[in-house]
Amino acid sequence: MNIRLQLFELEDQRWFPHVIRQGMLDFLRFMISKLGAYEATLPLLQELLTKTKQTHITDLCSGAGGGIETIQKGLSQRMGQTIHVTLSDLYPNISTYQYLQTQSGGTIxxxxxxxxxxxxxxxxxxVRTIFSSFHHFPPTIAQRILQDAADKRAAIGIFEGAQKSWVEMILLWLAFPIVIVLVTPFIRPFKLSRLFFTYIIPLIPIGIIWDGTVSLLRIYTPTHLQQMLQTIKAPNYTWQTGRVGNKPGKHVIYLIGYPN
Structure with a gap:
């Protein structure tokens, strides 16, 4: 799937109800964590931290912090020291961030x-990271994110947990409605609103399927990213982009940049 369409996602809209948005993000965080969707990024992140002599990650556009627990633990184990992660967002999900901070013993x-x-x-x-969020931005804003990192000599790693294929699209339409119904009671922190808007008025499942479909169509391929990099003014700065992961549900498209 080489096309990219800049359609709209519900969670990006200011008018979209906060409780529905958070329910959708909580589901995404749960699935990413349980599937270990970003497992293949650990060697890339380890190399990036080592090259920049960092032990701290500042995660941008964190949403509900999808997968960050397993990433933090995996990196710490691989590197033999505690890697600290700071979550941030234009619309911070404070309750979920507090939950992750408690669960991680303060390492997040x-x-x-x-x-x-x-x-x-x-x-x-x-080191700046963006997981599962870069596709939200149209090219002009995505370029500004990269340019800001380059201007401030900050290393950045951008990761999208998908292969961007029609098979993923079909699985989203056929399997995800069932998965959402089955796993929702196990998502933490527990929220009655999440149950209500999943089983009584199913706005969360509808939002997940719609936004998931649009997300796949909006994800930048490595080719798109290479074209975008040509617009970035970054002297003495190295960029790498490509795909990693060869297991179902663990394919990742990435872009990494760091100052020389």
Missing amino acids: DFIPEPIDATAVPETITG
């Missing part, structure tokens, strides 16, 4: 104030 923390990925404050340090 968060910034409660809104953080714009196109203009990250100089005071915020660490």
Whole structure:
């Protein structure tokens, strides 16, 4: 699937109910964590941290922090030291971030104030990451995110958990409605609103299927990313992009950049 369509996702709309958006993001976080969707990115992140001599990740556009627990644990184990992660977002999901902070014993923390990925404050340090969110941005804004990292000499890793294939699209339409119904009671932190808007008024499942479909169509392929990089002014800065992962549900498209 080489096409990219800039359609709209419900969770991006300001008018979209916050409770539905958070229910959708909580499901995404649960599935990414349980499937280990970003397992294949660990060697890339380890190399990026090692090259930049960092032990701290600042995650941008964190949403509900999908998969960050397993990533933090996996990186810490691989590197033999504790890797700290700070979550941030333009619309911070405070309750979920507090839950992740408690669950991780403080190795995951968060910034409660809104953080714009196109203009990250100089005071915020660490290797920048964006998981499952870069596709939300049209090319002009995506370029600004990359340019901001390059201008501030910050390393950045962008990861999309998908192969971008029609098979994934068909599985989303046929299998996900069943999966959503089965796993929702096990998502934590527990919320009655999540049950209500899944089983009584199914706005969360409808939103997940719609946004999942649009997400696959919006994801940038490595070719798209290479074309975007040609617009970035980044002297003495190295970029890498490609695909990793060869297991079902564990394919990842990535873009990594770091100062020389």
